[in-house]
Amino acid sequence: MLKKKSFYIMTLIIGIVLFCSSFLLRGEELKTISGILIGIGAGLIGMSIVNLWMKGFEEKNPELVKENEIEFKDERNVMIRYRAKAKAGDIIQWFIMGIAYLLIIIDAPLWTILITVGGFVLYHIICLYYMNKYQKEM
Amino acid sequence: MKNRLEEIRKQHGIRQEDLAKVLEVSRQTIGSLENGRYNPSIILAFKIARYFNMAVEDIFIYEEEE
Structure with a gap:
């Protein structure tokens, strides 16, 4: 806003x-x-x-x-927006993993691979954190 | 879940746009509800029922899945 x-x-x-x-x-x-x-x-x-x-x-x-x-604020629009964001997040996580594999194949420096895999792991940590948070709230 | 929203709305002679304005939702939401593509939240279902002075179950018909 x-x-x-x-x-x-x-x-x-x-x-x-x-x-x-x-x-x-x-x-x-x-x-x-x-x-x-x-x-x-x-x-x-x-x-x-x-x-x-x-x-x-x-x-x-x-x-x-x-x-x-x-x-x-329309409830249907809110639901659509959240579903689209969740779907985009799901796609991005595999996209990041794909980049990590690509970096391994092209023999990129180890730190770039670790950062990319770190992004994938971070996604899952954030996901688990919010799942746990919402479990307690709802 | 089926509903009689379109039928009831037409009986009351109210347009989708006007109903949407009163309920503070988008016109598309009313359209989706009428088409059965979207099931409303309990709050919206009650708002609709209250607007038409009816019970929720008179508008929304719950059928148990087989």
Whole structure:
């Protein structure tokens, strides 16, 4: 859900400050930091402008906002969304395992294989954690 | 689970869009319910029954699977 208008005004100001401060950093050794500041600043400015525009649109079209909210909270849509996410997660886990096998075949460095297998294991740990959590809740 | 939602809705002369608005669900949900493709949550079933001033079992018909 979208946050308050003041939040986006604040992120816009931070973005402008970061963007402008990047021009104060001169010298070869500060070039990387300056680049990072431009990137983050531009990102924040863009995000804030879009969200402020959305806020303005919401204020002018409360009917449409209500409709969108109903669509979002609709129990069938929620169920569809969760099922799609679960299915995507199932597919991704085997996709990650496939990448791990591929890395073994192409004789990739061990750390890349371990990270990939780690991702697969992490998926199952998170899965078990939430299954346990929901078992207690429901 | 079968239901008589379409029949009851038409008897009351209400459009899918309007029923959806009152129940705060999407029009597609009403359509899916009427087609029997989707079974509602207990809360939605009660909301529908209450809206039509009927009992849940008068609208939704539970048939035990063989």
